[in-house]
Amino acid sequence: MLLRQLLAGSPEANALLDRTTRMAGEIDAQVAQILADVRTRRDAAVADYTRRFDKREPTGGSYELSGERWDALAGQVDARVRDALELAARRIRAFHELQRDPDVDVTLDGVRLELRVTPLARVGLYVPGGTARYPSSVLMTAIPAKVAGVPEIIMVTPGASPEALLAAKLAGVDRVFELGGAQAIGALAYGTETVPRVDKIVGPGNAWVASAKRQVYGEVDIDSIAGPSEVLIIADVTANPAWIAADLIAQAEHDTEARAVLVTTSGVLPAQVDTELVRQLADLPRRAIAEQALRTHGAAVLVVSVDDAIEYANRFAPEHLELQLVGAREVAARCTTSGAIFVGAFASEAAGDYLAGANHVLPTGGAARYASPLGVHDFRKRTSIVEYDAATAEAHADAIAALAACEGLDGHGRSALMRGRRG
Structure with missing residues (x-):
């Protein structure tokens, strides 16, 4: 088997959640x-x-x-x-x-x-x-x-x-x-x-x-310090094993440290996917890279329910999350810690990498818990502008002075009171 089969909650499955990288x-x-x-x-x-x-x-x-x-x-x-x-x-x-x-x-x-x-x-x-x-x-x-x-x-x-x-x-x-x-x-x-x-x-x-x-x-x-690229696929028994294998390989061929993980409620799907992996890797130009990544960092995690799969995905916080199961759109609404979510079997990660239009520069290593895809906002800065009239400066002076005194910054209070004509 190329993919290790792991049970959700096992030490091995939990170990996949830790992708901490340290610079040499x-x-x-x-x-x-x-x-x-x-x-x-x-x-x-x-x-x-x-x-x-x-x-x-x-x-x-x-x-x-x-x-x-x-x-x-x-x-x-x-x-x-x-x-x-x-x-x-x-x-x-x-x-x-x-x-x-x-x-x-x-x-x-x-x-x-x-x-x-x-x-x-x-x-x-x-x-x-x-x-x-x-x-x-x-x-x-x-x-x-x-x-x-x-x-x-x-x-x-x-x-x-x-x-x-x-x-x-x-x-x-x-x-x-x-x-x-x-x-x-x-x-x-x-x-x-x-x-x-x-x-x-x-x-x-x-x-x-x-x-x-x-x-x-x-x-x-x-922008970020990018770690190894990663995909997590949630799939059920209705999913196409060949498509899942192709998407895992697409991730694994990046480099030997790439992460490619299947999370499924189906007991038969992992073996079907593994068979497809062997078949599809046979003529892949980057076979050695992809195969090493799959053996070292790939896995099929078995869960009892879709709820368990969502919980695991949210803990993993993957760069890419594919949803190949019934009710994919509803599941997507509950997945809150992914860099990009690909909804339904026809939405491949490869489409997102190249042509869909969403940005493929995404947080890795669990950073999707708090970080976002690269976007227009990353190249713009925001400046606050504050303008007072005389009446409001006077009305606010006492409150400003009280807060300044509370923090031991009397100069702040005096600055406000002067504008309130009581300094």
Whole structure:
């Protein structure tokens, strides 16, 4: 059996709930050195680390991708992929256009209160190189920023594929630098002679990038520290074993740490799914990765009732939750701690990853208990605006002074009483 069969409530099933990840201390220390060097020596440090780790030299003294080369590389994309990226971009943009928060402007008893929403000035987008070529992630991160009104998006990548560069054009990315690793994160966070400082950094990366993002947080904002990707599928006896197996594999092929869990009320479904897993893995190009993930982190958890399945899912707080059972819409209403919920057998996680329009940048590792999908709101900030007239300032002075005195801050009270003409 590829999938371990576990009983809900067993120590093994409960162990699946703990996906705590800890950064390696050695990586943290080395990343801290790189960031400190980039902060001090700026472009010179970035160039040194890029030569060392990526074997890449600057072109004409800069790592910025020229417009001509950008156009040429993006033009290499196969027409079928281009059409798919354009369709995905339209759908993602349409859904995110609906997410803009309106300003608030109200007068309450003489006090005008506003909540003004404004876009961040500049955002940095990290795109991995190597085998992790994800143009869909470019769309999912850059489009919400543009919809939010961000004037400038800077993309860094150690070697973007033509598909990622086309996605960057479709999404509205303004500049691309051929940089990667912790040094690229440092350049975005601190700014260099050629790389402008940004207000926020988004996008996935390896352990070095994750450590760098965590360490620069506070200097700039970040989206999240993403852990291994995960899916939990609640299914009953009516579900299609082949479809469930395909969706588990789709998750497991990301990397060997990916989590793929089936929760079911059916005693026969796990064996049926396992048979399908073996069959479908046979010709999968990333078979070794998917198979290791399924053996190490996959499981079929048997529950007595749908209520038990919902309880387990809410404790797990998965990045992706699929509902392949009777009454899926009603079950979805009771699932409150998932990054994204896919309702019904026809809603595959793959559709959400690429084309549906909802964002695929989701909280992992149980963070869906309190965190949300990436959206337009992540690229806008809110400012409170307070305006008093003279009469209301006088009317509120005594109450303000009383609260200030309660906290031992007499200067606050005096400030209010002066405006109340009693200071």
